[in-house]
Every structure is written in C-alpha cells, then in structure tokens.
Amino acid sequence: MKLLLQRYLAAQFILPLVVSTLFFISFLLTFELFRLTELLVTRNISVGFIASLVGSIALTFVPLSLPIAVLFSTIFCMNRLSGDSEYIAMRAGGFSKFKIMVPFLIVATMLSLSVYQLNQTVIPQSNKEFRKKINYLTSSGLLAGIKEGQFFTAIPKVTLFASQATKYGQSLRDVFLHIKDTPKSQVIFAKRGQLLLERSSESLSEKLTLTLYDGNIVARNQKKDIEKILFQKYVFPISQNQFKDQFDIKETMLTSSELKKVLSMTKEEARKVYDFNEKELFNAKYEFWNRKNGAIICFIFCFLGFTIGVTGNRGKGRNSGLLGVMSLIIYYSAYFSLVSLAKKQMIPIPLAVYFPSVVMMGLGVWFYKKLDWQS
Numbered sequence: 001m002k003l004l005l006q007r008y009l010a011a012q013f014i015l016p017l018v019v020s021t022l023f024f025i026s027f028l029l030t031f032e033l034f035r036l037t038e039l040l041v042t043r044n045i046s047v048g049f050i051a052s053l054v055g056s057i058a059l060t061f062v063p064l065s066l067p068i069a070v071l072f073s074t075i076f077c078m079n080r081l082s083g084d085s086e087y088i089a090m091r092a093g094g095f096s097k098f099k100i101m102v103p104f105l106i107v108a109t110m111l112s113l114s115v116y117q118l119n120q121t122v123i124p125q126s127n128k129e130f131r132k133k134i135n136y137l138t139s140s141g142l143l144a145g146i147k148e149g150q151f152f153t154a155i156p157k158v159t160l161f162a163s164q165a166t167k168y169g170q171s172l173r174d175v176f177l178h179i180k181d182t183p184k185s186q187v188i189f190a191k192r193g194q195l196l197l198e199r200s201s202e203s204l205s206e207k208l209t210l211t212l213y214d215g216n217i218v219a220r221n222q223k224k225d226i227e228k229i230l231f232q233k234y235v236f237p238i239s240q241n242q243f244k245d246q247f248d249i250k251e252t253m254l255t256s257s258e259l260k261k262v263l264s265m266t267k268e269e270a271r272k273v274y275d276f277n278e279k280e281l282f283n284a285k286y287e288f289w290n291r292k293n294g295a296i297i298c299f300i301f302c303f304l305g306f307t308i309g310v311t312g313n314r315g316k317g318r319n320s321g322l323l324g325v326m327s328l329i330i331y332y333s334a335y336f337s338l339v340s341l342a343k344k345q346m347i348p349i350p351l352a353v354y355f356p357s358v359v360m361m362g363l364g365v366w367f368y369k370k371l372d373w374q375s
Helices: 002-041 047-060 062-083 086-092 097-140 256-263 267-274 278-309 320-343 349-369
Strands: 158-165 172-180 185-200 205-220 226-236
Touching: 002 047, 002 062, 002 097, 047 062, 047 097, 062 086, 062 097, 062 278, 062 320, 086 097, 097 256, 097 278, 172 205, 185 226, 256 278, 267 278, 278 320, 278 349, 320 349
Parallel strands: none
Antiparallel strands: 158 172, 172 185, 185 205, 205 226
8 A cells, every 4th residue: 555655646746747847948948949040040950960959958958957847846746635635635544744755755866866977977978069069050150251352261370362252152253362381381372262161960070172273372481482383273171170160178068077176176287187267167166066966956856845835725725836936036046146155265165055955955844844734
C-alpha cells in the first residue's frame, strides 16, 4: 500500500514537472531565437543545423528553468491533492507528512544530481558549440560588407577595394588588393575578380577563394627589390586559418574541473592561461559556486513547494501560487543583491550564492511546521 501510494504521488508530480519545464525552456528560447531570427532566415542553412542550434540553446537553459518548474509543479500537485481531499485522506490513513513528501524529494534528488552532472561538462560543451554555431552564422554574412568604392578589411592582413561589386563579392571590377604579410607585402591590380566562400555546416569549416583576372602583382621582398608579374588568371590563396572566426573562451564554456583550477589562480595566471581580466576572473569563480547551488536549489524548491502547496479545506485558504511567486522574488532579489556585493569584494562569493538558498530552506521549514494546522 505504501509503495503504491508513493508511485501514485510521484506520477502526479512528474507530468506537471515535465510540462512546466518545457514551458519555461520554450519561454526563454523565444527571446533567444527572436534575437537570432535575422541570422537564421538570411543564411543558407539546413534544418538539421537549426535543430542542433536550438538544442544547444535549450540545454543551457535547463539549470535556470528546472528549479522554477520544480517549485510550481510541486505547488500545483499539492494544491490538487488538497483540493480533492486526498491529502487529508492520506493523513487520516496514518501517513505522516514526511512519508507523503518522500516521493517528491526522491524525484527532486534525482533532478539535482542530473543538473549537477550536466553542469560538469555537458552544458559547458553545449555553450561552446553554441558559440561556434553563432560564429558560423555571423561569418556567413561577413562578405556582405564588401561594397563598391569602399575598402574591405575584414580579412586579416588583407585590404580589398573594388570600384564595382555585387553582393558578397561574387563579381568585382577594377580590383585593388593589398596583402601585408611577412616577409614580403604584395599589391595586386586586376580588371575583374570573384570571391567564393565554401562552407560546411557539419564541420563548421569554411574556405575562401579569390580569383582575379587580367592583372599584375607588384611585390617587394626583404632586400626591397621590386618584382612585377603579369597574369591572366590568379587564384589568391586565402587559407581556412586566415579567414576562420575566433571566439574568446568564457567562464560558461569551462568544465567544473577547469573552473576549480581557476579558483587557485592569481590574476596574472588567469590572464596568461585564459586571457581573463579581473571581471572575467570573478565571473569564473562565481560560475563555479553557482553550478553547485543550481543543483541544490532544485531540492530546496521542491521542499518549499510541498509546504506551500498544502492548503486547508476549512476556513479561509491561502493563495499558494502567490506565495510561490513571492518566494521567487525574495530569493532572486537577495541572490542578485548579494552577488553584486561579492563583485565589489564586500562578501565572499560562496556566501552570496548560498545564503538565499538557506533563507528559502528556512522558509520551507517554517511552512512545514505549520502543515499540521492544515491537516
């Protein structure tokens, strides 16, 4: 009987949890995809690439969405059990409030462990893949900066000028090209030219080729001797590495083991290894403690949601949803206020991250002690 009841309670909890988690992730995705709409609709990309991009974004939203979903799912479930008098019937049947709570806490513990494991390597890798894909989309529009009568300098060590140019440099007229490279620099003049960008959405690689027609190359070597070469067709070797987009490593892209090493680094070491400035070094330390707190808060919000969600059947009931919203406001207000103090080095980072969670746990204990009045 006890096992059957626990399975029933867990089943009543899991469905609202899944629905609310998907809702909050979709809600956050809406804002992110709205920002990326222009890139997605103006680039020639496959459906599979878009799906992988959305998947990478959605995964990074799990640690933020799950605790809120756990809180409101638990409140909803207990509201329904209280409204149908099932909670009262279970208490009258000899089940203590703790035994009723056990299935919820088991699910919450599993979720906490899952979030902790995801934060170790999976989500940092997802953040890195997301950044790569965004760079891939951004670089595909790089050639749109080629305009007739204007200098184009987006290609490293290359300056391009054309009196006439079509979109993406597919057709160029009266081309001037200055290549600043070691050990020699070159100046190329050509009557016409063509830029071709070959890209792969699977390997996220790209290759840029510039083909010039009817022109000449003027080069100066280390001895300052001038060389001039006439050509009918010349393929300028712009390598993948020259045109490859680079991105800075952020704290969200580091695994938890890498962040742990950052905790012991000095400012000089962090700058040397990861090119972190003082602000980025703080963010890395904050990210380390925040990942641990993200797993713990799932369990705490489940406990708090259970105690808030139980309502009385007699007399004036309380608005559990409003209490849940107020709890979130208190938590995040305290959280971000303390983090800002930690950024000013007024309090330690662990204190700023964990203290609001302790407050929520204390609030849950207070409501838990009042449950006997509700039953």
